[in-house]
Amino acid sequence: NAGVMQNPRHLVRRRGQEARLRCSPMKGHSHVYWYRQLPEEGLKFMVYLQKENIIDESGMPKERFSAEFPKEGPSILRIQQVVRGDSAAYFCASSGQIQKNIQYFGAGTRLSVL
Amino acid sequence: DQQVKQNSPSLSVQEGRISILNCDYTNSMFDYFLWYKKYPAEGPTFLISISSIKDKNEDGRFTVFLNKSAKHLSLHIVPSQPGDSAVYFCAANPNSGAGSYQLTFGKGTKLSVIP
Numbered sequence: 001n002a003g004v005m006q007n008p009r010h011l012v013r014r015r016g017q018e019a020r021l022r023c024s025p026m027k028g029h030s031h032v033y034w035y036r037q038l039p040e041e042g043l044k045f046m047v048y049l050q051k052e053n054i055i056d057e058s059g060m061p062k063e064r065f066s067a068e069f070p071k072e073g074p075s076i077l078r079i080q081q082v083v084r085g086d087s088a089a090y091f092c093a094s095s096g097q098i099q100k101n102i103q104y105f106g107a108g109t110r111l112s113v114l
Numbered sequence: 115d116q117q118v119k120q121n122s123p124s125l126s127v128q129e130g131r132i133s134i135l136n137c138d139y140t141n142s143m144f145d146y147f148l149w150y151k152k153y154p155a156e157g158p159t160f161l162i163s164i165s166s167i168k169d170k171n172e173d174g175r176f177t178v179f180l181n182k183s184a185k186h187l188s189l190h191i192v193p194s195q196p197g198d199s200a201v202y203f204c205a206a207n208p209n210s211g212a213g214s215y216q217l218t219f220g221k222g223t224k225l226s227v228i229p
Binding site: 048102106 | 158
């Protein structure tokens with residue numbers, strides 16, 4: 001499967017725990033984006049990364065959220081000390097070097113905070 | 115402040131007829147526009163896009179029209195098929211000189227194609 005892979009598909013956490021969401025971009029893509037979708041809303045941009053670099057984190061909450069895209073391995077979106085308001089669908093997208101404007105999305109991770 | 119607006123939350127169309135989904139934007143920095151289709155519990159699927167230097171782009175049954183002066187774009191699906199029933203999102207990209215390709219999405223329009 002050459003598409004964008006996200007895991008886990010569903011994640012349940014209790015308040016105060018940590019959530020780690022993983023994303024492997026499409027083969028050949030080096031640009032990764034994370035978006036969050038709340039119920040009945042559109043997707044909201046969080047962060048844009050290239051290998052080992054955060055390019056744009058203007059959509060990331062200032063506290064508890066962090067993202068990385070290491071030289072080897074998937075991109076990780078990490079949420080520390082989760083609260084109920086973090087419950088949402090988190091989507092990862094990737095794009096290639098030539099057609100940077102077109103992003104291809106994974107199936108998402110649905111985070112539920114109890 | 116909603117920079118990309120899809121004012122129709124839902125739309126019902128008879129199979130075989132034309133579906134027209136509309137989108138308005140406010141940010142003059144947007145210069146690339148995309149439409150995505152989304153089924154429940156899946157990620158958005160890229161459908162078609164258009165650059166601001168064009169006013170029309172066509173791909174099979176899907177055509178996107180851009181009216182830059184009105185800051186308006188539309189997606190036409192002809193003929194509509196039951197499998198087209200999904201939520202359609204309009205998205206916009208800023209001028210690439212801004213250094214980031216973050217997409218700004220509308221809230222979506224739920225299309226139902228009735229057999």
